Amino acid sequence: MGSVVLEEVTKRFGDTVAVDDLSLEVRDEEFLVLVGPSGCGKSTALRMIAGLDDPTDGVVRIDGRIVNHVEPKDRDVAMVFQDYALYPHMTVRRNVEFPLRTRSMDRDERQRVVTEAAETLGLGEFLDRKPAQLSGGQRQRVALARAIVRRPEAFLMDEPLSNLDAKLRVATRTELVELQRRLGTTVVYVTHDQVEAMTMGSRIAILNEGALEQIGPPPEIYRRPASVFVARFIGSPPMNTAAGPVRGEPGALRVVLPGGEIALTPHDSRTVAGSGCSEIVVGIRPEHVTVNDAKDGATADGAAGDASGIPASVLSVEALGYERHVICRLDDGTTMIARISTDGPEPPAHSAVRLGFDTARLHFFDPATTRRIDG
Amino acid sequence: MSADTSALDSAVSDVATQVSDPVQERRIRATRRRHRIGVVLRYTLLTVLAGIVLFPVYMTVVNSLLPADVIVARPPTLWPEVREWNHYATAWTDGHLGLYLRTSIIVTAIITVGQVATSILAAYAFTFLDFPFRRTIFVVFLATLMVPFEVTIITNFQTISDLNWLNSYQGLAVPFLATGFGAFLLRQSFLTLPRSLEEAARLDGYGHWRFLARVVVPLSRPAIGALAVFSFLLAWNQYLWPLLIADDEQYRTVQVGLKQLSQSNLAEFPITFAGTILAALPLLILLLVFSKQLVRGLTAGAVKG
Ligand SMILES: Nc1ncnc2c1ncn2[C@@H]1O[C@H](COP(=O)(O)OP(=O)(O)OP(=O)(O)O)[C@@H](O)[C@H]1O
Ligand SMILES: [Mg+2]
Numbered sequence: 001m002g003s004v005v006l007e008e009v010t011k012r013f014g015d016t017v018a019v020d021d022l023s024l025e026v027r028d029e030e031f032l033v034l035v036g037p038s039g040c041g042k043s044t045a046l047r048m049i050a051g052l053d054d055p056t057d058g059v060v061r062i063d064g065r066i067v068n069h070v071e072p073k074d075r076d077v078a079m080v081f082q083d084y085a086l087y088p089h090m091t092v093r094r095n096v097e098f099p100l101r102t103r104s105m106d107r108d109e110r111q112r113v114v115t116e117a118a119e120t121l122g123l124g125e126f127l128d129r130k131p132a133q134l135s136g137g138q139r140q141r142v143a144l145a146r147a148i149v150r151r152p153e154a155f156l157m158d159e160p161l162s163n164l165d166a167k168l169r170v171a172t173r174t175e176l177v178e179l180q181r182r183l184g185t186t187v188v189y190v191t192h193d194q195v196e197a198m199t200m201g202s203r204i205a206i207l208n209e210g211a212l213e214q215i216g217p218p219p220e221i222y223r224r225p226a227s228v229f230v231a232r233f234i235g236s237p238p239m240n241t242a243a244g245p246v247r248g249e250p251g252a253l254r255v256v257l258p259g260g261e262i263a264l265t266p267h268d269s270r271t272v273a274g275s276g277c278s279e280i281v282v283g284i285r286p287e288h289v290t291v292n293d294a295k296d297g298a299t300a301d302g303a304a305g306d307a308s309g310i311p312a313s314v315l316s317v318e319a320l321g322y323e324r325h326v327i328c329r330l331d332d333g334t335t336m337i338a339r340i341s342t343d344g345p346e347p348p349a350h351s352a353v354r355l356g357f358d359t360a361r362l363h364f365f366d367p368a369t370t371r372r373i374d375g
Numbered sequence: 376m377s378a379d380t381s382a383l384d385s386a387v388s389d390v391a392t393q394v395s396d397p398v399q400e401r402r403i404r405a406t407r408r409r410h411r412i413g414v415v416l417r418y419t420l421l422t423v424l425a426g427i428v429l430f431p432v433y434m435t436v437v438n439s440l441l442p443a444d445v446i447v448a449r450p451p452t453l454w455p456e457v458r459e460w461n462h463y464a465t466a467w468t469d470g471h472l473g474l475y476l477r478t479s480i481i482v483t484a485i486i487t488v489g490q491v492a493t494s495i496l497a498a499y500a501f502t503f504l505d506f507p508f509r510r511t512i513f514v515v516f517l518a519t520l521m522v523p524f525e526v527t528i529i530t531n532f533q534t535i536s537d538l539n540w541l542n543s544y545q546g547l548a549v550p551f552l553a554t555g556f557g558a559f560l561l562r563q564s565f566l567t568l569p570r571s572l573e574e575a576a577r578l579d580g581y582g583h584w585r586f587l588a589r590v591v592v593p594l595s596r597p598a599i600g601a602l603a604v605f606s607f608l609l610a611w612n613q614y615l616w617p618l619l620i621a622d623d624e625q626y627r628t629v630q631v632g633l634k635q636l637s638q639s640n641l642a643e644f645p646i647t648f649a650g651t652i653l654a655a656l657p658l659l660i661l662l663l664v665f666s667k668q669l670v671r672g673l674t675a676g677a678v679k680g
Binding site: 050051052072073077078079081082083085087088089098099102103146150 | 569571572574575576577578579580581585590593594
């Protein structure tokens with residue numbers, strides 16, 4: 001039904017390559033999130049699916065049909081714009097029924113569909129207001145209602161939550177996913193917010209400078225980031241990465257970091273040896289780093305640690321209430337962040353510490369290609 | 376102006392009711408007095424200015440009611456003891472003002488509707504359509520604003536005369552059906568509409584015409600209204616062109632007719648004044664009806680910056 005496929009799609013604006021050889025499949029009834037930093041081409045990709053921009057190269061398919069030369073209105077997709085694109089001079093009812101007025105649908109039927117959509121989104125009491133008389137969240141619902149009355153093959157949403165305050169955003173996130181389940185439609189959802197991506201997407205596609213870095217379900221992206229970019233983009237605080245030469249025997253390799261070494265597990269040693277890289281980028285999530293006292297090796301949250309970690313100095317500590325982020329600096333200036341519990345004393349700023357790494361949780365990347373090294 | 380002064384007023388009186396400290400009370404009363412003096416001064420000035428502007432209009436009304444021999448007497452009469460309202464009837468029938476007004480209204484209506492329609496279409500094309508040399512063509516449009524009408528009047532006259540359109544409504548109206556100014560004004564207004572509105576409409580199956588009619592025009596009503604008023608004023612007050620094109624009574628506009636009325640003979644002096652008032656009435660009505668629109672159009676640029 002509503003699958004959307006991009007095949008080697010490229011979009012250039014003059015010299016700018018907005019989307020670079022992007023191949024992507026959005027399965028029917030899937031909630032796919034396109035995520036990436038500002039300017040990475042998310043909106044452009046979405047607009048090419050909608051037909052608002054034409055690809056410079058490549059093929060766009062909706063429901064198996066090539067739509068490159070199909071008018072936007074005939075693609076059977078509905079779009080929710082970041083600014084909602086509501087018509088300010090029309091009431092909510094008029095706005096919601098706007099897409100239906102181009103179709104041959106009798107008035108009663110139209111009323112019924114509008115009322116149903118309004119009920120689905122809790123807009124019943126606002127039907128006779130103008131958009132200016134609604135809050136941001138209510139406007140966003142009107143935009144959604146206008147999209148769902150069309151019963152499209154796919155919804156395209158471009159950062160629909162970015163104008164809402166943090167609390168409302170969290171609530172709406174859940175509602176959107178719920179709505180998508182209920183309607184059973186395909187959704188392509190664009191955001192630059194990795195939390196939104198992780199919590200909403202059945203799969204996430206991460207874009208960087210117009211190219212696809214990785215696509216997969218959120219847990220997989222988190223557990224096995226395919227590149228340094230993904231590793232650092234997904235996760236907050238981001239994954240720590242440091243480059244260093246590889247030493248030792250094939251079965252027991254060590255990575256030399258500024259101020260110390262990390263001994264790899266036998267499994268990792270084989271993986272790294274297999275890649276043939278003499279230098280490597282090591283990545284570790286902040287939750288897998290412990291902050292240990294420089295002298296006795298006790299961890300900051302009180303547990304007994306080891307004194308063998310990498311020496312570092314504490315720059316600052318961010319206490320979030322439920323956890324703390326200890327921001328440290330290695331001898332060469334590399335920043336490392338540790339995520340620790342709120343138990344125990346706080347490591348004072350500028351104090352010397354030793355960072356312990358959970359060596360079973362290391363990630364490895366090829367410094368030349370920045371791609372993941374896998375066994 | 377008046378909104379913030381009244382806000383200040385109420386703020387000042389609010390404070391006054393709350394404090395009982397005599398020193399402060401005196402200070403507040405002084406502030407209020409100073410404030411009131413400011414308002415009085417401002418309104419006095421405005422009244423004087425209004426008087427200066429309105430005095431000639433008033434004198435026209437007075438003179439239109441005076442008998443012909445009184446009008447040239449010195450000192451001039453400021454209040455007519457005998458009011459000869461029949462001058463208006465004379466101007467209307469014997470002076471053919473009724474006929475001229477009819478022509479003026481027809482021609483002005485054609486020009487106004489035409490200018491608004493062509494400006495909307497041109498501005499839409501310059502804003503929402505992609506076509507080769509769009510920028511260049513727009514600049515050419517703008518350049519026509521720099522060419523005074525007097526420069527092209529001879530060629531225009533020749534064209535109209537070649538078309539055999541002398542002494543006709545089309546001859547009076549057609550050269551003014553398009554205006555670079557209108558296209559420019561409306562384009563500025565259309566440009567403020569979010570691009571996503573057009574894209575949303577496109578996705579929903581709205582073509583250019585329907586998008587124009589359902590979204591662009593309703594959302595640009597202030598600018599379109601202002602353009603209509605400007606076009607109307609311009610068309611109504613034309614003199615040179617109608618003078619050239621129409622020597623037939625039937626197609627004489629009121630401005631030309633008035634001039635001829637005033638040149639006929641002294642006995643009809645008050646009748647000319649009555650005619651002037653009659654000729655100004657449609658404008659006056661228009662202004663009263665659309666004054667809000669006109670002011671909004673004039674200040675639109677100022678507010679948006
Ligand atoms: N119409 C255009 N003309 C020229 N360049 C454009 C156009 N639209 C987008 N670009 C460029 O293409 C690149 C991708 O833009 P795009 O809007 O797709 O980014 P995005 O990922 O949506 O970013 P954001 O998160 O800021 O919305 C940017 O470098 C942008 O400057
Ligand atoms: Mg964008």
